[in-house]
Amino acid sequence: MPLKQKDLLGIEGLDRSDIEHIIATADSLKEVSTRDIKKVPALRGKTIVNLFYEPSTRTRTSFELAGKRLSADVINMSVSTSSVVKGETLLDTVMNIEAMNSDIIIIRHSMSGAPSLIAKELKSSVINAGDGAHEHPTQALLDLYTIKERLGRTDGLKVAIVGDIAHSRVARSNILCLNKMGVEVRVCGPATLIPAGIEEMGVEVYYRPEEALKDVDAIMMLRIQMERQGSGLFPGVREYSRLFGLNEARVRLAKEGAIIMHPGPINRGVEISPAVADGPYSVILDQVTNGVAVRMAVLYLLSEGRA
Ligand code: CP
Numbered sequence: 001m002p003l004k005q006k007d008l009l010g011i012e013g014l015d016r017s018d019i020e021h022i023i024a025t026a027d028s029l030k031e032v033s034t035r036d037i038k039k040v041p042a043l044r045g046k047t048i049v050n051l052f053y054e055p056s057t058r059t060r061t062s063f064e065l066a067g068k069r070l071s072a073d074v075i076n077m078s079v080s081t082s083s084v085v086k087g088e089t090l091l092d093t094v095m096n097i098e099a100m101n102s103d104i105i106i107i108r109h110s111m112s113g114a115p116s117l118i119a120k121e122l123k124s125s126v127i128n129a130g131d132g133a134h135e136h137p138t139q140a141l142l143d144l145y146t147i148k149e150r151l152g153r154t155d156g157l158k159v160a161i162v163g164d165i166a167h168s169r170v171a172r173s174n175i176l177c178l179n180k181m182g183v184e185v186r187v188c189g190p191a192t193l194i195p196a197g198i199e200e201m202g203v204e205v206y207y208r209p210e211e212a213l214k215d216v217d218a219i220m221m222l223r224i225q226m227e228r229q230g231s232g233l234f235p236g237v238r239e240y241s242r243l244f245g246l247n248e249a250r251v252r253l254a255k256e257g258a259i260i261m262h263p264g265p266i267n268r269g270v271e272i273s274p275a276v277a278d279g280p281y282s283v284i285l286d287q288v289t290n291g292v293a294v295r296m297a298v299l300y301l302l303s304e305g306r307a
Contacts, residue, residue, distance in 0.1 A: 002305035007119040007126040008298055010135035011176040019180060023145050025297035026290070032069055033292055043072035043303055049097050050076045052108040052129065053084075058264055058288055059129045059138070063106050066295035072103075072303075094118045104302060107131075125302040133167050133225075139263050140173035142294040144181060146287045147218055150259050155182035160212045160254075162188045162244060163222030163271050166195045170263045171222060175201050188212035189244060193224075209244055213253040220261040221246050221272050237270055247273045251281065259283045 001021065005013060014022075032040055048067040052060050060076070067074035077097070079085075084093060094105060104125045107115050112132035119126040130136040148154060159178055165171045165187045178185050179202045187198060188206040199205060206212035213219060224240065251260065260272075260282045268274050277284060 002303075003301040004305070006302075006305065007115070007128075008137055008302065009116050009119060009126065009128050011137045011140050011173045011180070012135065014137075014177075014180070016180045019141065019144065019177065022141055022294065022297050022301060023148060025301055026141075026145055026293040029296045029300065030290070030293035032296070033065075033289075038069050039071055040069070041071045042300055043067065043070035046070075046072040046103045046303055047101060048072045048074045048104045048106065048299065049102045050074065050106050050129075051079070051094070051097070052077075052106075053079050053090075053114075054108050054110055054130065056108055056129070058291060059108065059136075062288070062291040063127075063129065063138075063295050063299075065292050066299055069292070070296055070299060072299070090114060091118065091121060094122060094124075098122050098124050104299060125305075127298060127302070130169055133169050133172070135173045135176075136169040136263075137173050137177075138291070138295055138298060139170050140177035141298070142287055142291040143170075143174055143220065143261060143263070144177055145290045145294050146261065146283050147183075147259070149286070149290065150283055151217055154178070156184075157182075157217040158184045158186065158215065158255075159218045159220060160186040160188055160206075160209075160216045161220045161222065162209055162212060162246065164193045164224045165189050165198065165222070166193045167225040168222050172201075174220065175203055179203075186212050186216065189222075190240070209246070209250050210253065213250055216254045216258055218259045218261055219246060219251070219254055220263075221266075222263070223265065223267055223271060241270050245269075245271055245273065246276050248275055248279070251276055251279075257281065261287060264288065 102124045106127045106129050108129040112134035114131050115128035185203045187203050262284045
């Protein structure tokens, strides 16, 4: 059954049954990546364009692999060598891509709402690969997949998201997704990096990890997003690390066997110690592996709806 939506613009537009459908589809597609020949013909003849206006390692690569493992033709447009540098607008750029008969356009952009803006103008499906501080829906879906895979359920779990909540599209999408899946969400960070009124999203706010991490099932650490901040929002990297960084002592506050997550890229020794990032409870690289399966599922389900 395809997704009813033409586009994946955010977790906001999905209900619990949509999320469960994507996770179940990802589960059935995950084994394709373990085969000798990592390919199925599901999207043969479809054209997918990766259009990233911001840097990316995991999201761009895994969307490319996901498309190729489903046998689609995948084009990676390099914005820095495109006519964007000559002043071509976002809308003109995507209209020209669509004129070459694209089926799906995957976009990352610094402007919140950019994916939604282009989706209104295009027949192609649009996937939001991260827009400003707004949403990063496939990250939240792969995080959810990893939580379910490791902990076996979502309802009744407690998850703490720690770090730069204010500038994080990952935090926003995860809060929306985890709430829909029956998870109790806590957010923790310096007061200057917690947006006013975030309680209205259904989270508990903490300013000390010593309280936020008590008895949680999963800890999700976030990077300080210097590229989206003005100055003076926290005292300094060393002090931030001392007050909010995840070390082995703080991990022991969580439930026995709690998993350690991070969307990447990690800043070792700042928000997470190397011993924790590489330790036995870290699922950071599982998140990356699961990203391919989840993105295969999203591409497949959106394509099915267009057939
Ligand atoms: N998690 C994430 O979005 O990583 P990239 O910026 O490398 O895509």
